[in-house]
Amino acid sequence: xxxxxxxxxxxxxxxxxxxxxxxxxxxTLAEPGETASGSMILRRNGRIAExxxxxxxxxxxxxxxxxxxxxxxxxxxxxxxxxxxAASGLALALGAxxxxxxxxxxxxIGTAEMFREAGFPYAPGLAQGFGIAADRxxxxxxxxxxxxxxxxxxxxxxxALSAVIVELRGNPRLLDLTATRRLHRxxxxxxxxxxxxxxxxxxxxxxxxxxxxAAPARAAKRRTLLGALDGSIGPPxxxxxxxxSRHSMPAEFTLEWNADERAFHERRSLRxxxxxxxxxxxxxxxxPDQAQAARPVVALRGAA
Amino acid sequence: MQxxxxxxxxxxxxxxxENNTQRVAALCERAEALGLGHGMGIAEARAMHPGIEVxxxxxxxxxxxxxxxxxxxxxxxxxxxxxxxDGLFLDITGCAHLFGGEKALLDDILLRLADQGFDARGAIxxxxxxxxxxxHLASPALxxxxxxxxxxxxxxxxxxxxxxxxxxALQGVGLRSVGxxxxxxxxxxxxxxxxxLLMRLDQALGAIExxxxxxxxxxxxxxxxxxxxxxxxxxxxxxxLLPLAASLKGDLERRGEGARLxxxxxxxxxxxxxxxxxxxxxxxxSPDQVVRLLHEKLTAGAEELDSGYGFELIRLSALETARxxxxxxxxxxxGEAEEASLAFLADRVxxxxxxxxxxxxRPVESHIPERxxxxxSFAAMPAxxxxxxxxxxxxxxxxxLLPHAEPIEVFATEVPEGPPLNFRWRRLVHRVxxxxxxxxxxxxxxxxxxxAPTRDYFRVEDExxxxxxxxxxxxxxxxxxxxxxxxxxxxx
Numbered sequence: 044x045x046x047x048x049x050x051x052x053x054x055x056x057x058x059x060x061x062x063x064x065x066x067x068x069x070x071t072l073a074e075p076g077e078t079a080s081g082s083m084i085l086r087r088n089g090r091i092a093e094x095x096x097x098x099x100x101x102x103x104x105x106x107x108x109x110x111x112x113x114x115x116x117x118x119x120x121x122x123x124x125x126x127x128x129a130a131s132g133l134a135l136a137l138g139a140x141x142x143x144x145x146x147x148x149x150x151x152i153g154t155a156e157m158f159r160e161a162g163f164p165y166a167p168g169l170a171q172g173f174g175i176a177a178d179r180x181x182x183x184x185x186x187x188x189x190x191x192x193x194x195x196x197x198x199x200x201x202x203a204l205s206a207v208i209v210e211l212r213g214n215p216r217l218l219d220l221t222a223t224r225r226l227h228r229x230x231x232x233x234x235x236x237x238x239x240x241x242x243x244x245x246x247x248x249x250x251x252x253x254x255x256x257a258a259p260a261r262a263a264k265r266r267t268l269l270g271a272l273d274g275s276i277g278p279p280x281x282x283x284x285x286x287x288s289r290h291s292m293p294a295e296f297t298l299e300w301n302a303d304e305r306a307f308h309e310r311r312s313l314r315x316x317x318x319x320x321x322x323x324x325x326x327x328x329x330x331p332d333q334a335q336a337a338r339p340v341v342a343l344r345g346a347a
Numbered sequence: 348m349q350x351x352x353x354x355x356x357x358x359x360x361x362x363x364x365e366n367n368t369q370r371v372a373a374l375c376e377r378a379e380a381l382g383l384g385h386g387m388g389i390a391e392a393r394a395m396h397p398g399i400e401v402x403x404x405x406x407x408x409x410x411x412x413x414x415x416x417x418x419x420x421x422x423x424x425x426x427x428x429x430x431x432x433d434g435l436f437l438d439i440t441g442c443a444h445l446f447g448g449e450k451a452l453l454d455d456i457l458l459r460l461a462d463q464g465f466d467a468r469g470a471i472x473x474x475x476x477x478x479x480x481x482x483h484l485a486s487p488a489l490x491x492x493x494x495x496x497x498x499x500x501x502x503x504x505x506x507x508x509x510x511x512x513x514x515x516a517l518q519g520v521g522l523r524s525v526g527x528x529x530x531x532x533x534x535x536x537x538x539x540x541x542x543x544l545l546m547r548l549d550q551a552l553g554a555i556e557x558x559x560x561x562x563x564x565x566x567x568x569x570x571x572x573x574x575x576x577x578x579x580x581x582x583x584x585x586x587x588l589l590p591l592a593a594s595l596k597g598d599l600e601r602r603g604e605g606a607r608l609x610x611x612x613x614x615x616x617x618x619x620x621x622x623x624x625x626x627x628x629x630x631x632x633s634p635d636q637v638v639r640l641l642h643e644k645l646t647a648g649a650e651e652l653d654s655g656y657g658f659e660l661i662r663l664s665a666l667e668t669a670r671x672x673x674x675x676x677x678x679x680x681x682g683e684a685e686e687a688s689l690a691f692l693a694d695r696v697x698x699x700x701x702x703x704x705x706x707x708x709r710p711v712e713s714h715i716p717e718r719x720x721x722x723x724s725f726a727a728m729p730a731x732x733x734x735x736x737x738x739x740x741x742x743x744x745x746x747x748l749l750p751h752a753e754p755i756e757v758f759a760t761e762v763p764e765g766p767p768l769n770f771r772w773r774r775l776v777h778r779v780x781x782x783x784x785x786x787x788x789x790x791x792x793x794x795x796x797x798x799a800p801t802r803d804y805f806r807v808e809d810e811x812x813x814x815x816x817x818x819x820x821x822x823x824x825x826x827x828x829x830x831x832x833x834x835x836x837x838x839x
Contacts, residue, residue: 125773125813125837132746132839148689162747162837166708166720171744172839177708182722183696190700201692203685259812261780276781276808279839300839 096140096236100298100309103283107253108290111137114234116227116251120241120286122258124212127161127242130257131210132172133281134238136300136307138206139173141236143305147205149175150198152183154191157210161242172279172302179205188215192222199229199237210240214247224250246286254287260297263310278302280310356400362389363404372404406432416465417562418620421612422660423456425569426561434482436475436559449489457487463618472498475559476551480506480525495552500526507547513540525551566610566664568602570594577616577657581645584613584652584661588641591663592634598665605630605671611641614660621652625698628690628726630669636691637663643699693725702726714788716748716835742786743806745816745836752833755817763823766805770817772834777809785819800830806838814838 095110104110111117121130138149151164158164163184166177181204185191188211195209209226211218223239227250230237239251246254260280264271277299284295297310358378362369369389378399383392389401409432417427417435423446426438439452446452449471460467468486472478477495481488484506490498499506502525504514517540522528528536528548537545550557570591578584588611599605607630611623625640645652696705706722713719756771766782784805792799800821808814815837821830 128746128813128837128839135746135839147685159750162745162749164708165716165745165748165836166710167716168744168746168748168836168838171742172746177710177720181705181707181725183705185700185704190704193699194696194704197692197695201688203689203692259814261810261812262808262814264781274781274783276783276806276814279814280812281839282812 096137096144098137098140098298098307100296100307102294102309102311103285103296103298103307106285106291106294106296107288111236112252113236114231115253116223116230116237116239116249118223118239118241118249118251118254118287120244120246120254120256122243122256124160124242126258127157127210127240129259129281130240130242131161131164131208132279132300133255133257133283133298134206134208134240135169135173135175137236137238138208139175139305141205142175142179145205146179147203148179148181149206149208150181150183150204151208151210152185152191152194152198153210154188154212155184155186157212157242158184160212161210173300174302174305188217192217195237196225196229199226200233202233202235204235206235207237208240209237210242212242212244214244220248220250227251249287251287252289253285256284256286258282258284260310263299358383358396358399360389360392360399360401361404362401369401409433414562415618415620416460419614419618420456421563421620421662422614423452425563425565426559427563428559428561430479434479436478438559438561439471453487453489474551474553475557476508476547477553479508480551492553496529499551500524500529504528507544507551509544509547513544516540517544564666566666567668568595568598568606569662569664570598571660571662574659574661577659579654579657581652584645584658585638585642587661588638588663589634591661592637595637595663595665596632596634599632599668599671602668603671604668605632606637606665606667607631607669608665608667609637609640610664610666611644612660612662612664613654613658614662615654616656616659619655624666625694626702626726627694628697628728629687630671631694632671636694640694640698643695647699690725697724697726713791715791716744716788717752743783743838745814746839748836749834752818752835755832755834757819757832764803766807767817767832770832772815777807777813777815779807780810781808782806788818804835 094113095104095108096113097104097110098107119130119134121127135149142149164180164182166180169175169180170177183191183194183198185194191209191211195207198204198207207230226237226239258281260282262280263277264273265275265277266272278301280297280299282295282297284293285291286293299308299310300306301308358381359375360371360378360383361373363372364370371383371385371387371389371392374383374385378396381396381399383396383399392399393401413429413433413435417429420427420435420437424437424439424442426440428436428438430436437456439449443449443452446455453469453471457467457469468482470478470481470486470488470490472481472488472490472495473492474495477490477499480499480502481490484502485498488498503523504517504525506525507528509517517523517528522531525548528544529552533545546555549555572587572591574587578587595606606627608624608626609631613621613623615621623641623644625644627640631637631640693705702724703722705725707725707728708720709723709728711719711721753772757767758770759768760766761768761782764785766784767779769776769778771777782805785803786805788802788804790799790801802818802820803822804816804818806814807817815834817832817834819830819832821827823830
């Protein structure tokens, strides 16, 4: 009996130690074999703080253990520079969700090179597509990478911002494990997320608890009362891969961002998602060639 | 202002071009002793003394030298004005006691300039005109207020800053000294030689005021520390900054103001003056914040702070001040403090990377996408922003806009006026899978020429799901050049 009690004691102290390292409450650590869920409550600066930001896409939230961490560094990768719009779109959508929680400005930091290659943040687009008003956005364009990192580190400690987005390219030597640890630490102290967008970067050791990979996905067609509108481009879609998370194995999701509702929707399967227009074969968004979809089905695929 | 010639060098003559001949503009003492003079032809001078060294005059460099000397003179008074090509006016009102009196001040200036290798003349008088006359003709001199007439009377007419033709005309009628002019009846003088003569005379004697306009704006508040031993490192400078900033804070508090523009001036031992300016987006007093802002400025440069043989004088000035609104926070103490901390972050970023490094978008009333938003620096934004103009159209706009629209190669379009089927951008071919448009945006006729082409914008999506904003400039028309296509923005 005493042995069991000692073992339990050891287990408990270990769990507390792990919770301390991860910056969470020990009670929220799941029992082995149990899924991590339930509400997590943390006290930060004497106030109750939510630990995660639920994206609204259930699968992604479960894979991230409730959502994107609120007080941490989160890496969002894009494989190519031209996919930077997908990564920044994802980050800004999260920023728009955050703005619902607290009305504080969002700071977007990038190097001049990055902004030249991938485009400068465009305020009318942000207002229209994400509901982020011009006076809620601050943009810092740094001439050099070291300057961008300096601004990021300085800004990461200011609680007066709702989120800090840092956008960098490639795998610079300056951005090593220590640098990410510094950013992560400051984000934790300020109780506010820092999104590190990295275009064309290899996965490296990082202090960020979550690493997502964003890629563009074909948008669904606009939906009207009469069904999908041909030749239209619907709400933006992203293919999000959870590359690093404490809560799950790597997983991939396709998300759609609804700017009007300011919410993510998960596109489970394209077929299920496309509304049935009735008479002819379903017009599904995954078939680039629309003429093919309209053709009568002569033989089923399995039979051919 | 001639540099003392080194004994080992040949006599030095500076030449300049005048009426298509090279003439002597300035010459050293030894050249003067050889019998050469101003205005002599260079060919003539060379013929007389083949050993002289002739250099071309460089007025720009002379000016630079004079300005750096003016910078150096900032240590005595903030009111320094340039006078012609070779003189400086220093308004030492209220400054002399800091240097042990007027006599000591004049001696100090002349001695230090002599140490630097300048042959300087100087005088102190209560009017600029009298000081100019004495400095040019009776240096060093120091006269009290009211002694001008007595001091200037024996001096020749050259003491009065008159144009050469008036001087020659006066000499033509036998007036050779200032004393003779003072004694002469004024009305005939004015009639015959013009108003300028009397104006110069009155200025010299103090009958009318003459303003000396300083070359740099005078800081409302300055604190400085003179150092017995020069300091070299940035750390030493910063260590001295804190007490200076604290004493500046006291002055600002008495005026109920905060600093909007702060300048740190470092006077190097060898006469070089370095200035560092930082602006603040909100009036600021706190010494810690001032020091941290200046720290960013001092350490931001790629090159090390060039301290040479060290700095001997440090001055901290508030160049611009504004009313300091004492902040009253609510019990939660949130909003105000956060706004202030954001302003401080913006100031630090601006001090290190320039004012444009941290910007806020401001909507502009324009349909042209690249003009529809202006980036203004954080400091330029008022604390309480006026309601921004709402965008005129609620059309779909991209997340990111390229700094310049990039030309793309379009191979084929659906119909002549339709979206492209594929295009090449940055050397990659993109196959268009879906397109929306066109949205026609006409040029702003009040800004551009009447025949400026219109733009037809399309949202296109490629096969991988990347969404782009492209436009066609112009229309397909017979007899007109083919319209060109551009990539302007990228959607999320």
